[in-house]
Amino acid sequence: MEPGKRLTDKVAIVTGGASGIGAETARVFSAHGASIVVCDVNDAAGETVVGEIEANGGTAIYRPLNVTDEAQWTALVTETEDTFGQLDILTNSAGVSGRDPKQNIQTTLNAGGLVEEQTLEKWNHIMAVNATGTFLGTKAAIPLMRRAGGGSIVNISSICGIIGSFANAAYHASKGAVRIFSKSAAIQYASDHIRVNSIHPGFVDTPMTAPGHANPEIAQIRMDATPLGRFGTPRDIAMGCLYLASDESSWVTGSELVIDGGMTAS
Numbered sequence: 029m030e031p032g033k034r035l036t037d038k039v040a041i042v043t044g045g046a047s048g049i050g051a052e053t054a055r056v057f058s059a060h061g062a063s064i065v066v067c068d069v070n071d072a073a074g075e076t077v078v079g080e081i082e083a084n085g086g087t088a089i090y091r092p093l094n095v096t097d098e099a100q101w102t103a104l105v106t107e108t109e110d111t112f113g114q115l116d117i118l119t120n121s122a123g124v125s126g127r128d129p130k131q132n133i134q135t136t137l138n139a140g141g142l143v144e145e146q147t148l149e150k151w152n153h154i155m156a157v158n159a160t161g162t163f164l165g166t167k168a169a170i171p172l173m174r175r176a177g178g179g180s181i182v183n184i185s186s187i188c189g190i191i192g193s194f195a196n197a198a199y200h201a202s203k204g205a206v207r208i209f210s211k212s213a214a215i216q217y218a219s220d221h222i223r224v225n226s227i228h229p230g231f232v233d234t235p236m237t238a239p240g241h242a243n244p245e246i247a248q249i250r251m252d253a254t255p256l257g258r259f260g261t262p263r264d265i266a267m268g269c270l271y272l273a274s275d276e277s278s279w280v281t282g283s284e285l286v287i288d289g290g291m292t293a294s
């Protein structure tokens with residue numbers, strides 16, 4: 029698909045922008061004319077994404093951001109406004125699955141532990157990054173978007189925010205929080221023309237799912253549950269982000285866009 033210019037003159041912050049869905053969203057937003065602030069805790073990968081965007085003629089900067097730190101959010105939005113003059117779009121894609129990051133191949137369907145095995149520390153970490161990070165980003169973005177006359181916040185939840193499964197309950201809970209938080213924020217800020225929507229990906233090939241998909245048995249179970257017969261690509265999700273970020277969705281707020289190859293249709 030040839031890039032159009034569906035985000036001309038807009039400014040976007042993309043968290044988790046160093047990898048997977050966030051990185052592809054940053055690339056797609058840039059291809060459609062937005063200036064991008066790529067944020068992550070993985071500085072080297074974030075700088076690489078910015079380099080790719082610039083090599084393709086786009087405008088982007090990388091800024092380190094731990095989404096759980098409110099002071100870092102305050103500094104980030106201030107710098108964004110100082111640099112680009114406004115903020116129109118925020119995509120909260122930073123996330124953690126709860127899987128042991130040292131595990132290269134997932135050996136069990138439940139990589140994060142059953143509820144009885146879950147430590148409070150791990151629960152708090154998953155909730156902090158996935159749910160609290162989305163809250164803090166939304167909170168920080170609202171004043172700038174109000175000054176810009178409106179904006180679009182796109183929160184990456186998951187099918188795990190809609191249905192339960194054998195997988196990590198903390199991850200499900202955090203993504204459920206993102207889903208319903210987005211609806212509440214949408215209602216509170218509709219009068220400011222700030223739209224808030226959530227996206228619910230199914231199984232997408234990214235570094236987050238790579239250890240699971242490296243185990244043929246787990247990959248097969250997930251594939252069998254996906255009627256369209258393939259895992260998603262980051263581009264599949266980024267195109268949904270593009271729609272919700274653009275003015276084409278100007279009457280869409282508080283909605284949940286499921287992009288899952290049909291997995292939750294039955």
Ligand SMILES: NC(=O)c1ccc[n+]([C@@H]2O[C@H](COP(=O)([O-])OP(=O)(O)OC[C@H]3O[C@@H](n4cnc5c(N)ncnc54)[C@H](O)[C@@H]3O)[C@@H](O)[C@H]2O)c1
Binds near residue numbers: 096120122187231236
């Ligand atoms: N891949 C999937 O199948 C899938 C499915 C449903 C939902 N999601 C969600 O999509 C989002 C993107 O995931 P992905 O698959 O691209 O994974 P990914 O691991 O490729 O990307 C996640 C990014 O978030 C960053 N991150 C982690 N903690 C952070 C923090 N505290 N502050 C800032 N950045 C942090 C990581 O460094 C990484 O770059 C996540 O919220 C994930 O839960 C993914």
